[in-house]
Amino acid sequence: MTHDVPSRPGDSEAALGAPVRVGISACLLGQKVRWNAGHEKDAFLVGTVGKFVEWVAVCPEFEIGLGVPRETLRLVAAGGDGAVRLVARKSGTDHTEAMNAFAQQRAAGLAADDLDGFIFKKESPSCGLFRVRTYSAAGMPSRNGQGLFAAALVAACPELPVEEEGRLHDPRLRENFFERLFAWRRVKTLLAGRFSVGDLVAFHSREKLLLMAHDPKSYQLLGRMVAKAKGRPRAELAADYRKQFMAALAVLATPRRHVNALQHMAGYVRDQLDAPGRAELAQAIGDFGKGLVPLIVPMTLIRHYVRRFDVGYLAQQTYLDPHPKELMLRNHV
Numbered sequence: 279m280t281h282d283v284p285s286r287p288g289d290s291e292a293a294l295g296a297p298v299r300v301g302i303s304a305c306l307l308g309q310k311v312r313w314n315a316g317h318e319k320d321a322f323l324v325g326t327v328g329k330f331v332e333w334v335a336v337c338p339e340f341e342i343g344l345g346v347p348r349e350t351l352r353l354v355a356a357g358g359d360g361a362v363r364l365v366a367r368k369s370g371t372d373h374t375e376a377m378n379a380f381a382q383q384r385a386a387g388l389a390a391d392d393l394d395g396f397i398f399k400k401e402s403p404s405c406g407l408f409r410v411r412t413y414s415a416a417g418m419p420s421r422n423g424q425g426l427f428a429a430a431l432v433a434a435c436p437e438l439p440v441e442e443e444g445r446l447h448d449p450r451l452r453e454n455f456f457e458r459l460f461a462w463r464r465v466k467t468l469l470a471g472r473f474s475v476g477d478l479v480a481f482h483s484r485e486k487l488l489l490m491a492h493d494p495k496s497y498q499l500l501g502r503m504v505a506k507a508k509g510r511p512r513a514e515l516a517a518d519y520r521k522q523f524m525a526a527l528a529v530l531a532t533p534r535r536h537v538n539a540l541q542h543m544a545g546y547v548r549d550q551l552d553a554p555g556r557a558e559l560a561q562a563i564g565d566f567g568k569g570l571v572p573l574i575v576p577m578t579l580i581r582h583y584v585r586r587f588d589v590g591y592l593a594q595q596t597y598l599d600p601h602p603k604e605l606m607l608r609n610h611v
């Protein structure tokens with residue numbers, strides 16, 4: 279389903295209103311494409327996330343013509359060369375070549391199709407992203423494989439935010455994935471156009487607190503890159519900034535770094551607050567640091583003061599609203 283993305287601070291360059299396009303293993307949307315003609319519909323993805331994204335559904339096994347229902351497949355590393363093959367469990371039919379040819383072509387198409395992220399079905403020999411069972415010649419499984427389609431997409435789009443549906447049940451991983459999804463859209467949109475050094479400086483400034491909550495070292499590194507941007511070939515600068523920016527956000531934000539960012543923001547409103555107001559804000563930040571309340575509590579308070587006191591510098595920080603509030607991602611971290 280296609281819906282507009284609600285406007286958020288810091289989104290001025292992010293093609294407001296354009297839907298975020300997210301690839302997904304088709305069975306997670308409820309499509310009956312599994313080997314047994316069933317599905318693996320994910321209620322959170324379909325019901326909540328679906329209001330904010332345009333899905334691009336892919337079922338690699340169905341799309342290479344295996345049909346529904348079909349024989350189950352598995353990954354086998356039987357040769358001495360370590361090569362992994364996609365083999366039907368009972369008949370032993372080898373689908374490796376067909377899947378690899380499809381995967382490379384489909385991944386290249388998706389890479390050219392302005393995708394903003396991809397959510398894979400876990401444990402699938404085609405779609406699984408992490409720890410997929412791979413069998414030895416003796417039939418012994420080890421959980422160290424990656425589905426052939428997932429591997430091809432990651433190789434074709436190394437910076438694309440990708441995640442498995444199972445890991446999205448972890449609140450921190452879930453918040454991180456959706457943060458990266460919308461950040462990827464922002465940075466991609468800015469750097470794909472004819473941007474000036476001033477545009478990049480303004481972008482970097484708006485992303486400051488978000489980057490600081492994830493990886494302060496990368497924020498400094500990106501800052502040096504921006505400071506030396508003048509005269510650099512734009513394509514090279516764009517590639518370097520985009521890569522480091524996404525690598526920074528892939529580092530999970532920690533409570534301590536959130537507290538630092540929150541205290542930094544509190545400094546901008548401290549003078550306008552009376553003593554009880556200052557104490558209330560400090561208490562909310564402290565309670566979050568101790569794990570007593572979720573991030574949404576101090577964040578809501580600060581957002582309120584930013585609006586009330588019209589603090590322009592903070593109002594433009596993407597850290598205040600990095601993803602649609604309706605996803606409620608900060609209610610659980």
Ligand code: SF4
Pocket residue numbers: 303304305306311312313336337338339340399402404405
């Ligand atoms: S896990 Fe992938 S290949 Fe298997 S049914 Fe789902 S979309 Fe199709």
